[in-house]
Amino acid sequence: MNLLEVRELTTAFSARDGRTLRALNEVSFDLAEGEVLGIVGESGCGKSTLAKSVLRLIQSEQGSVCFHGQDVLQMNKAQLKRARRSMQIVFQDPFGSLNPRHTIGQIIREPLQVHGIGSTRDQQRRVDELLERVGLSADVQTRHAHEFSGGQRQRIAIARALALQPELLVADEAVSALDVSVQSQIINLITDLQAELGLSMLFISHDLSVIRHVSDRIAVMYLGRIVEIGEADALMNDPQHPYTRALISAIPSLAAQQAVRIVLHGELPDPSDPPEGCAFHTRCPQVHDECLRRRPELRAVVRDTLSIHSQAAHSSACHLNESTP
Amino acid sequence: MPTEPLLAIDGLSVNLGSAAVVRDLSLQLNAGDMLGLVGESGCGKSVTALSVLDLLEDSPLRISAGAVRYQGQDLRTLDAAAVQNLRGNRIAMIFQEPMTSLNPVFRIGDQIAEVLQIHQGSTRRQGRLAAIALLERVGMASPQTLISRYPHQLSGGQRQRVMIAMALACEPQLLIADEPTTALDVTVQAQILELLDQLRKDTGMAVLLITHDLGLVRQYCDRVAVMYCGQLVEVGACEQVFERPAHRYTNALLQTVPALNVPGTRLPAIEGRVPAPGHWPPGCAYEPRCQHVVDECARRMPPLASSVKGVRCWNPAS
Numbered sequence: 232m233n234l235l236e237v238r239e240l241t242t243a244f245s246a247r248d249g250r251t252l253r254a255l256n257e258v259s260f261d262l263a264e265g266e267v268l269g270i271v272g273e274s275g276c277g278k279s280t281l282a283k284s285v286l287r288l289i290q291s292e293q294g295s296v297c298f299h300g301q302d303v304l305q306m307n308k309a310q311l312k313r314a315r316r317s318m319q320i321v322f323q324d325p326f327g328s329l330n331p332r333h334t335i336g337q338i339i340r341e342p343l344q345v346h347g348i349g350s351t352r353d354q355q356r357r358v359d360e361l362l363e364r365v366g367l368s369a370d371v372q373t374r375h376a377h378e379f380s381g382g383q384r385q386r387i388a389i390a391r392a393l394a395l396q397p398e399l400l401v402a403d404e405a406v407s408a409l410d411v412s413v414q415s416q417i418i419n420l421i422t423d424l425q426a427e428l429g430l431s432m433l434f435i436s437h438d439l440s441v442i443r444h445v446s447d448r449i450a451v452m453y454l455g456r457i458v459e460i461g462e463a464d465a466l467m468n469d470p471q472h473p474y475t476r477a478l479i480s481a482i483p484s485l486a487a488q489q490a491v492r493i494v495l496h497g498e499l500p501d502p503s504d505p506p507e508g509c510a511f512h513t514r515c516p517q518v519h520d521e522c523l524r525r526r527p528e529l530r531a532v533v534r535d536t537l538s539i540h541s542q543a544a545h546s547s548a549c550h551l552n553e554s555t556p
Numbered sequence: 557m558p559t560e561p562l563l564a565i566d567g568l569s570v571n572l573g574s575a576a577v578v579r580d581l582s583l584q585l586n587a588g589d590m591l592g593l594v595g596e597s598g599c600g601k602s603v604t605a606l607s608v609l610d611l612l613e614d615s616p617l618r619i620s621a622g623a624v625r626y627q628g629q630d631l632r633t634l635d636a637a638a639v640q641n642l643r644g645n646r647i648a649m650i651f652q653e654p655m656t657s658l659n660p661v662f663r664i665g666d667q668i669a670e671v672l673q674i675h676q677g678s679t680r681r682q683g684r685l686a687a688i689a690l691l692e693r694v695g696m697a698s699p700q701t702l703i704s705r706y707p708h709q710l711s712g713g714q715r716q717r718v719m720i721a722m723a724l725a726c727e728p729q730l731l732i733a734d735e736p737t738t739a740l741d742v743t744v745q746a747q748i749l750e751l752l753d754q755l756r757k758d759t760g761m762a763v764l765l766i767t768h769d770l771g772l773v774r775q776y777c778d779r780v781a782v783m784y785c786g787q788l789v790e791v792g793a794c795e796q797v798f799e800r801p802a803h804r805y806t807n808a809l810l811q812t813v814p815a816l817n818v819p820g821t822r823l824p825a826i827e828g829r830v831p832a833p834g835h836w837p838p839g840c841a842y843e844p845r846c847q848h849v850v851d852e853c854a855r856r857m858p859p860l861a862s863s864v865k866g867v868r869c870w871n872p873a874s
């Protein structure tokens with residue numbers, strides 16, 4: 232059963248010079264209950280815009296975001312408020328996302344108050360419970376955000392996100408600002424909570440190795456579009472899109488010195504003026520004439536070796552994949 | 557006569573008031589070397605970089621012991637003109653924050669050309685042409701138009717690459733790169749590191765790469781030095797340290813990386829957190845978080861045998 236069905240979602244911004252920047256372009260995907268979908272891509276690919284568009288924190292131009300079958304983009308204010316109880320987000324910057332004037336107790340209690348859930352005593356019990364669950368002692372409640380390290384602040388942000396028992400958790404670069412040893416603690420916390428509470432997650436990161444670790448499926452974005460999506464194993468072990476291959480090859484591996492690295496040349500094109508045809512053709516090592524003319528659609532990858540189910544689950548938007556039988 | 561190393565850091569200690577920030581750190585770099593200095597925030601790796609260039613003057617940090625020698629010469633014994641001649645010319649640095657390191661009121665091209673005008677007596681026109689070539693080398697599209705832009709018109713990644721172009725302008729013999737690619741996308745990061753690798757092969761430039769990214773060090777450096785609480789805790793050849801880490805901290809740090817774990821499994825995290833300067837334990841700094849403590853650990857600080865290959869641990873992994 233799908234918790235979330237996103238169809239043709241398009242979000243545009245107007246740039247200063249009057250041009251429109253389509254940060255998100257006809258993006259479609261499903262998210263099943265209890266599933267973790269990793270979204271990876273480089274700066275400007277639209278992954279954060281996707282996070283905010285799904286929660287309707289910013290307004291999209293076109294498309295639909297069906298949550299439990301109801302389109303979030305068509306909801307009125309009251310409906311949206313109710314839906315948002317079940318959809319929460321953790322941001323990258325644990326310094327900017329916690330109110331510096333409030334105590335930690337107030338920060339975690341606020342969502343419960345806004346939605347009028349429980350008596351004061353119930354709320355207090357819930358705050359104690361949440362703090363314990365994210366590995367903080369109850370006595371931090373009277374303190375302020377500036378007294379905590381980055382990792383602890385992220386624990387606080389997670390406690391706040393869980394206060395309303397959401398079904399969908401969006402993590403937007405939630406572990407990217409943390410040191411290696413702290414990062415693994417927070418990754419463990421998120422994956423534990425996800426499994427325990429059966430959360431559906433959109434896990435957004437530029438770090439493919441983190442994405443690989445937490446995700447059931449992975450979507451790779453480039454200039455506002457999904458260029459490849461599939462089950463984590465299939466996508467990492469047998470990437471189809473040349474961009475995915477370059478991205479995997481560019482991760483500095485710890486295992487041993489890599490013999491061959493695919494090094495891309497050229498710049499990421501201006502997102503407000505994307506190239507004609509395939510948006511990746513300006514940097515693609517396998518570019519050919521067709522790529523300049525026509526934009527490849529996202530199509531199921533056909534392979535003999537895999538089951539029908541896996542084939543349907545893996546799609547790539549590249550002309551090379553279209554021509555191979 | 558034994559040849560002097562290009563850079564010798566010898567027993568360097570840096571203090572912030574009464575608190576130590578860097579403790580008795582020794583490292584050596586020869587021409588063509590690429591050494592990775594790794595550690596988590598607050599371990600003192602950036603302060604070490606600033607000390608090498610003698611750039612602590614405007615900060616509350618003070619070198620309390622030790623020396624930094626460049627080709628045998630202590631930078632602090634040189635006069636201002638001689639230091640000026642080295643810095644930005646023979647020794648270049650790439651700083652962490654590209655937003656604050658560029659002058660907002662000058663065009664990109666002029667800022668790069670200025671380095672060449674000061675150090676190599678280039679004319680404005682020569683400087684301009686060199687700036688275009690440099691921007692091309694760091695992988696930027698349409699450098700001809702970029703040189704007349706101001707820093708605010710560039711993205712973070714572009715600004716960082718302008719900084720890198722400036723650092724490389726005079727073909728330095730020693731490059732100190734403090735998290736040079738942390739703000740950049742992985743595909744651009746790969747492009748920059750391939751360039752640095754090429755330059756060291758072509759010109760014999762030595763690189764001190766300061767980073768928290770262990771994979772980057774594994775891929776591009778010959779040697780690695782691991783810092784914890786202001787000290788080197790392990791130093792050696794990359795192959796050795798990454799494949800058979802001896803210090804318990806290095807070992808734990810490597811095990812915690814997602815890429816080396818089975819997807820979906822719990823990561824072997826290091827519990828607790830890095831103690832802040834001024835709160836460092838008297839014995840081994842890692843003792844409070846270590847899983848392999850012996851009696852000696854809390855009592856006495858373990859020594860580091862040498863600045864080339866060594867482990868600061870009473871109970872190293874064998």
